[in-house]
Amino acid sequence: MRVGRILGILLTLLFVSNGHRDAAPQLIYGTYLGGRDKECTTAIAVSGSGNAYVVGRTPSPDFPVTPGAASITTRVNNNDWVGFVSKISERGDRLVYSSFVGGDFRSSANAVAVDSSGRAFVAGSTCSSSFPTTPSALLRKAPGSSKIDACDGFLAWLNAEGSRLEYATYLGGSSEDAATALALSRDGSVIYVAGYTLSPGFPVAGNPLQEKLSGTQNGFLSGIDVRSGRLLYSTYLGGTGVDMVTGITVAPDGALYVSGVTHSRKWPSIHLLSLGTLGATDGFVIRIDPTGRTNPFGIRIGGSEDEALTSLAVDSSGDVYAVGSTASLIFPLKGQYLSQTGSAFVVKFNGAKFARGQAEIIWSRRFGGHGDDALLSVSAGMPGSIFVSGRSGSKDFPTTTNAFHRSLAVENDSVLARLRASDGRIEYATFVGGTRVPDASWYNDEATGVFASPSGDVFVTGCTLDDRLPVSSNALQPRPKGNSEPFVLRMKFPPI
Numbered sequence: 001m002r003v004g005r006i007l008g009i010l011l012t013l014l015f016v017s018n019g020h021r022d023a024a025p026q027l028i029y030g031t032y033l034g035g036r037d038k039e040c041t042t043a044i045a046v047s048g049s050g051n052a053y054v055v056g057r058t059p060s061p062d063f064p065v066t067p068g069a070a071s072i073t074t075r076v077n078n079n080d081w082v083g084f085v086s087k088i089s090e091r092g093d094r095l096v097y098s099s100f101v102g103g104d105f106r107s108s109a110n111a112v113a114v115d116s117s118g119r120a121f122v123a124g125s126t127c128s129s130s131f132p133t134t135p136s137a138l139l140r141k142a143p144g145s146s147k148i149d150a151c152d153g154f155l156a157w158l159n160a161e162g163s164r165l166e167y168a169t170y171l172g173g174s175s176e177d178a179a180t181a182l183a184l185s186r187d188g189s190v191i192y193v194a195g196y197t198l199s200p201g202f203p204v205a206g207n208p209l210q211e212k213l214s215g216t217q218n219g220f221l222s223g224i225d226v227r228s229g230r231l232l233y234s235t236y237l238g239g240t241g242v243d244m245v246t247g248i249t250v251a252p253d254g255a256l257y258v259s260g261v262t263h264s265r266k267w268p269s270i271h272l273l274s275l276g277t278l279g280a281t282d283g284f285v286i287r288i289d290p291t292g293r294t295n296p297f298g299i300r301i302g303g304s305e306d307e308a309l310t311s312l313a314v315d316s317s318g319d320v321y322a323v324g325s326t327a328s329l330i331f332p333l334k335g336q337y338l339s340q341t342g343s344a345f346v347v348k349f350n351g352a353k354f355a356r357g358q359a360e361i362i363w364s365r366r367f368g369g370h371g372d373d374a375l376l377s378v379s380a381g382m383p384g385s386i387f388v389s390g391r392s393g394s395k396d397f398p399t400t401t402n403a404f405h406r407s408l409a410v411e412n413d414s415v416l417a418r419l420r421a422s423d424g425r426i427e428y429a430t431f432v433g434g435t436r437v438p439d440a441s442w443y444n445d446e447a448t449g450v451f452a453s454p455s456g457d458v459f460v461t462g463c464t465l466d467d468r469l470p471v472s473s474n475a476l477q478p479r480p481k482g483n484s485e486p487f488v489l490r491m492k493f494p495p496i
Contacts (some may be wrong), residue, residue, distance in 0.1 A: 001199070009013055011397065019091065024428070024465045025428070025458065025491035025492055025493045025494075026491060027470055027472060027489070027490075027491055028092065028269065028457070028472070028477060028490040028491060028492055029092025029472040029474060029475060029488075029489070030092070030469055030471045030472050030487070030488075030489045030490075031088070031092050031240060031471060031475035031477050031478070031488055032153055032469065032475070032477040032479065032480050032481075032486065032487050033054070033061020033086060033327070033476070033477055033485070033486045033487065033488060034058065034060065034063060034064075034185065034238070034463075034477070034480070034481060034482075034485040034486045035058060035062040035063040035064070035481055036062055036482035037054065037058070037483050038059065038444075038483035038484040039056060039058035039059065039060055039081070039484065039485070039486055040057065040206040040448065040462065040463035040484060040486055041448055041461040041462060041463060041482045041486040041487075042055055042056045042108070042109065042110050042448050042449070043055050043056075043058035043109075043111045043112045043377075043405040043448065043449045043461075043486070044055070044112065044115050044449035044451050044459055044460075044461040044488070045112045045452065046114070046122070046451045046457075046459055047114050047118055048116065049090060050090035050457065050490075051088060051089060051090055051118075051449075052088040052092075052459050052461075052488055053085065053086070053114050053120050053245070053459050054086050054088070054112070054173045054449070054486065054488055055083065055084065055085045055086075055101075055109035055110070055112040055122055055447075056084060057081040057083055057084070057122070058082060058084055058110070058486075059080055059081040060086045060481075060482075061147060062241055063084060063098075064086075064095060064098055064463050064477070065084075065100060066095050066096075066097045066098045066099070066162075067161050068097070069097045069098060069099035069162050069271065070099040070101075070158055070163060070164050070165050070221075070357050071099050071100040071101065071102075071132070071159065072099065072100065073092045073100070074102070075426065075437070076100060080105065080296060081107070081310060082100050082102040082106075083100065083101035083103070083108050083109030083124050083126075083423040084098065084099065084101060084109060084130055085098070085101055085109060085112065085120055085122050085123070085158065085162070086098040086160060087120065088476065088488055089194065089476075091474060092472060092474065092476060093220075093475070093476055094205070094472040094476050095340075095476060096162070096372065097161065098162075099158065099162055101122055101124070101156060102126055102128060102131065103126055103129065104128050104130045105128040105129075106126070106128070107124065107126040107127070107128055107131070107154075107319070107325070108124045108125050109122050109123075110123060110125065110162075110178070110179060110180050110181075110195075111123045111124070111126040111179065111180060111181050111313045113182050113265055115184055115226075116188060116190045118149040118156060118160035119157050119159060119160055119166065119445075120158045121155070121184065121196070122152070122156050122157065122158070123153065123154065123155050123156075123171075123179035123181070123182040123193045124150050124154055124178070124179055124268070125153055125154065125177070126142075126170075126411050127152075128142070129141075130349065131152075131154055131170060132165060132168055132169065133285055133480070134165055134166070134167050134169070134229075135167045136167060136228065137229065138169040138170075138171065138203065138224070138230075138231050139169050139171065139172070139203070140170075141170070142170055143170060143172050143173050143174055143199070143201070143250050143289075144407065145237055146312035150170065150174075150175055151172075151177065151178065152170045152172035152177050153170070153171040153172045153177045153178050153179035153193070153195050154168065154169065154170055154171060154179060155167075155171050155179060155182070155193050155224065156168035156169070156170055157191070163339050165471070166295050168242060168483065170191075171270040172199055172297070172419070173197060173199020173200065173201035173202040173203070173486060174199050174200070175197070175198040175199040175203050176197070176198040176217075177195065177197040177198070177202065177220075178194070178195045178196055178198055179193050179194070179195040179196075180196065180245060180246055181194045181195065181245060181246060181247050181248040181258075182196065182248065183248045183249055184196070184226075185223075185250060185290075186252075188337040189226055189227065190225060190232060190290075191223070191224050191226055191270050192221065192222070192223050192224075192248055192250075192256060192290075193221075193222050193248075194219065194220060194221045194222070194243055194247075194258055195219065195220060195244070196218065196219050196220065196243070196244035196245065196402070197217065197219075197220050197236070198213075198217050199207055199213065200213045200390065202210070202220060202234075202236065202414070203234055204234045204235060205222075205231045205232065205233055205234045206223075206232055206233035206234065206235075207233075207292055208236070208268040209234075209235045209237065209270060210235050210236040210237060210267075210268060210269040210270075211236070213236055213381070214238055214239055214267075214342075215239055215241050215242065215264055216242050216373075217243060218236045218237060218238030218239075218243050218244045219236070219237040219238050219244050219245035219481065220234065220235065220237060220245065221233075221234070221237055221256070221258055222234040222235075223237055224231065224291060228387055230373045233290060235269075235284070237260075237265040237267075237270075238262065238267060238268075239262065239264070239265065239268065240264050240265065240266060241263035241264035241265065241484040242263040242264070243260065243262045243263065243264055244261055245258050245259070246259055246260045246261060246308075246309060247260070247309075247310065247312045248312075249312055249314050250446040251287075251314055251320075251351065251355075252314070252316065252318050252319055253318065253355070254290070254291075255288065255289050255294075255355065256287070256288045256289075256290055256292070257286070257288075257312055257314060257320055257495040258286050258288065259283065259284065259286075259310075259312040259322055260283070260284055260309060260376050261281060261284070261308050261310070262281070262282055262283075262284050262285060262300060263280060263281050269296075270286060270296050270297075270298050271298075271393060272284055272286075272298045272299060272300040273297075273298070273299045273300070273304075273351065274299075274300050274357050275300065275301040275329075275332050275359060275361065276301050276302050276303055276328075276332035277297050277303055277304045277328075277330060278302050278307075278339055279302055279303060279304045279306055279307070279328060280301050280306055281306040281307060281308070282302030282307050282309075283300070283301050283302055283307045283308065283309025283322065284300050284301070284309065285298060285299055285301070285309070285312060285349065285378075286298035286299075287354055287355065289437065292293040292471075295357070297354065298424065299349075299359045299411055301322075302326070302329040302332075303326055303327075303328020303329065303330045303332070304328050304330060304481060305326070305327040305328040305329075306326075306327045306328075306401060307324060307325070307326045307327070307331075308324045308326075308327070308374075309322055309324040309378070310324045310325070310375065310376050310377065311323050311324075311375070311377045311378045311381055313378045313381075313386070314351065314380060315380035315381075315383075315421065317351065317358050317385075318351030318352060318355070319348060319349065319380075319421075320348070320349040320354060321348050321349075321378050321380050322347045322349070323344070323345065323346050323347075323375035323376075323377070323388055323390075323417065324338075324344070324375060325344050325345070325374040326343055326344075326345050326366075326373065328356070330363065331343065331364075331366065332347075332364060333363060333364050333365060333366065334364050335362075335363030335364065335423055335424055336361050336423050336426055337423075337425070338365075338425070339408045340365050340366045340367065341366060341369055341370055342366040342367045342368025342369060342373050343366070343367065343368055343371075343372060343374070344366065344367040344368045344373040344392075345365065345366055345375070345379070345464045346364065346365055346367055346375065346386070346388060346424060347363075347364040348361065348362040348363050348386075348421070348424070349361060349362065351494065362461070363423055363424045365399075366422075367388070367417070368392055368394050368397055369392065369394025369396035369397045369398065370394055370395075370396055371383065371394035371395065371396075371397075371412075372392075372393040372394070372407025373390070373391070373392045373393070373394055373397070373415075373484050374390045374392075374446075375389070375390040376389060376391070376446060376449075377390070377447070377448060377449045378445065379450045379452040379458075380452070381451065381452040381453050382452040382454060382455075382456055382458070382493070383421075383454060383495075384421050384422070384495065384496045385418050385420065385421055385427065385452065385493070385496055386419050386421050386452075387416070387417070387419075387450045387452045387458055387460075388416075388417050388419065388450065388460065389414070389416050389432075389448070389449065389450040389460050390414070390446060390447060391412050391413065391445060391447065392402040392408070392413060392415045392445035393408070393411060393412040393413075393414060394408065395407075397415065397429070398429055399401045399430055399431065400426065400427075400429050402428065403428070403429060404432060405430060405431040405432070405468060406430075406431070409431070409468070410468060411445075412444070412445055412446070412447030413431040413432070413433055413445050413466075414431065414446050414463075415429070415432060415447060416429070416432050416447055416460050417429040417430070418458075419491065420496060427496060428493070430489075432447055432460065432462070432464070432470075432489065433445050433447075433462070433464030433466045433469050444463070444464070444465040444484045445462075445463065445464045445466065445484070446462050447460050447461070447462035448461060448462045449461045449462065452493075456488070456493045456495065457490065457491070457493075458490075458491045458493055459488065459490050459491075460488075461487065461488045461489075462486070462487060463481070463484045463486050463487065464480075464485055464487055465485070467476065467479070467480060469487050470489065
């Protein structure tokens with residue numbers, strides 16, 4: 001007994017020293033979702049009952065839509081695309097509903113959120129002058145999409161059954177606009193939507209931080225009352241160069257965090273505290289109090305080259321996680337993992353200090369290998385862990401022994417990883433799909449969205465050109481139909 005006990009202790013110590021635990025997930029379901037042409041999902045949201053809502057764009061006339069859905073016909077062809085929203089059952093074996101979202105010309109659904117009643121909120125962009133707006137819409141007619149080479153943002157939400165649009169509006173001005181991110185307020189009464197605009201006449205409202213366009217392109221943040229569809233708040237966000245908002249989330253205290261990319265040296269409305277040596281293009285994170293009781297506070301983060309900050313999340317204690325990609329040899333790193341390789345990055349900020357107008361990085365690290373890596377989504381819903389997804393072209397991407405796939409297929413593969421929230425240590429990392437096509441582009445295989453629940457359910461979505469996706473026996477679509485194919489996985493992770 002004593003020998004066995006000592007051996008067990010030694011094995012435990014050896015295991016811990018290797019830096020990875022046996023955190024292999026259980027696959028609940030894995031399924032393809034698509035038509036015969038090249039398409040991809042862009043984002044995912046999950047209801048309390050475990051239904052997954054995915055959005056994206058498709059050029060496929062045979063994309064799976066369901067009878068009775070809000071829109072089941074499309075006139076798109078192989079040179080065009082239309083947005084879609086699909087609700088997948090808890091077991092992944094059927095479509096609860098699936099609907100197109102768009103008009104008679106190019107549209108893309110870029111972000112999704114779901115409320116407690118099961119309504120799906122969708123934001124995106126459309127180049128169509130016939131987008132189906134509703135009577136209470138903020139803008140019923142296209143302010144920019146009626147012009148050549150100009151598109152508008154849009155915001156819409158469907159009823160719980162997916163059978164009709166409760167609200168749909170254009171969101172933009174006379175030039176190019178797009179909605180890229182959205183989030184519901186804590187009580188579900190306000191939907192916040194963000195993105196970018198080139199329009200000098202973009203609608204502003206409330207007490208905006210910035211009333212006018214400054215530079216070529218600015219980000220924007222708008223808040224719309226869910227009950228009435230009325231614009232409560234709207235502001236430009238940016239400086240004299242090119243800026244865009246890529247992510248938005250709501251903190252436990254109701255404050256908003258927005259993230260994005262900036263090329264501007266100065267912003268007229270917000271001073272951004274610099275973190276890093278900074279280059280031409282950097283990431284930014286800003287905290288905004290929608291009540292206006294506290295002043296906004298933001299940081300600009302990057303190295304000497306270009307950065308793209310693509311997504312952010314806030315955990316239950318209020319700490320903030322931001323992910324993206326960097327081309328800089330020197331990036332502001334902090335913590336245990338200073339010598340890691342990779343062109344992707346993860347940064348954890350102290351939320352309590354951020355709320356007081358102070359910038360403190362708790363830890364930051366590179367992520368990936370010696371190829372091209374990018375993180376596209378982050379979720380902090382499971383206590384003690386954060387989950388990130390994206391793509392990698394690195395043969396030495398740091399997969400763990402319990403991965404679905406440990407090796408890169410050809411050019412680039414979608415990736416999923418679990419990091420320990422306290423210090424950024426990799427607990428699990430895997431290639432999800434994989435592309436065997438030698439001339440595949442980045443957009444053939446990437447995990448664009450991840451969602452983690454407090455109970456350990458983790459959902460990931462994206463698109464893949466390969467057939468090595470871990471598909472379950474009960475999948476609603478067990479095989480791909482043609483080109484790059486959307487996918488959805490649901491897994492169960494054990495606690496750390």
